[in-house]
Amino acid sequence: MSLNTKTVCKLTGLTQRQVNYWDKINFIKPSIREASGYGSARLYSFTDLVQLKVAKTLIDQGVSLQKIKKSIAYLKNNFPDIKKPLSEMRLVTDGKTVFVLTRNKKTLLDTLSKGQLVMTIAVGRIIEELRGEVEKISQKKTHRVKIRGKSYEVILHPDLENGGYWVECPELPGCASQGDTVKEALEMIKDAIEGHLEVVSEDKKTRSVRTA
Numbered sequence: 001m002s003l004n005t006k007t008v009c010k011l012t013g014l015t016q017r018q019v020n021y022w023d024k025i026n027f028i029k030p031s032i033r034e035a036s037g038y039g040s041a042r043l044y045s046f047t048d049l050v051q052l053k054v055a056k057t058l059i060d061q062g063v064s065l066q067k068i069k070k071s072i073a074y075l076k077n078n079f080p081d082i083k084k085p086l087s088e089m090r091l092v093t094d095g096k097t098v099f100v101l102t103r104n105k106k107t108l109l110d111t112l113s114k115g116q117l118v119m120t121i122a123v124g125r126i127i128e129e130l131r132g133e134v135e136k137i138s139q140k141k142t143h144r145v146k147i148r149g150k151s152y153e154v155i156l157h158p159d160l161e162n163g164g165y166w167v168e169c170p171e172l173p174g175c176a177s178q179g180d181t182v183k184e185a186l187e188m189i190k191d192a193i194e195g196h197l198e199v200v201s202e203d204k205k206t207r208s209v210r211t212a
Contacts (some may be wrong), residue, residue: 152193
């Protein structure tokens with residue numbers, strides 16, 4: 001799954017400026033495709049999405065970006081098998097520090113106090129919630145448009161990689177278009193259907209002349 005910056009922002013509540021800045025400072029970078037120049041799009045994986053959401057949640061709870069970065073550095077040093085702590089470990093915060101669930105399910109490790117153990121309760125189901133949100137925005141939507149007095153069913157498919165929608169008319173194979181918004185996509189498929197019908201009509205006329 002590839003998610004563009006706009007989709008990532010919608011799912012995490014982050015601003016595009018935050019996401020771009022975190023990429024720039026090597027905090028959370030897009031693992032599928034980095035920006036390579038003006039107009040190029042960053043593409044994030046689901047794991048990236050989870051990391052961004054966890055970081056946003058910690059910040060909302062009062063933990064500074066600097067403290068989160070220090071916590072990640074601690075976790076990477078002490079848990080070498082964990083490549084991306086924000087998506088692979090269960091983290092909890094009290095607004096002052098970041099804790100990670102240890103093998104002892106009743107104990108959390110304080111990542112900013114050099115291994116001090118504290119008692120607390122683990123919370124959150126970020127991964128499950130994000131998975132549900134991604135499935136929701138990925139669902140295709142069916143609409144009907146009227147052309148030349150006839151109603152046609154068209155299917156809108158969200159484009160999570162490039163943004164916007166691509167739309168098809170199953171009744172007319174090969175008839176498809178796209179748009180940045182639902183309204184634009186529906187207008188574009190109307191034009192595509194008109195064009196498709198015109199081509200079919202001209203083709204019928206040509207064949208009729210040849211057989212006459």
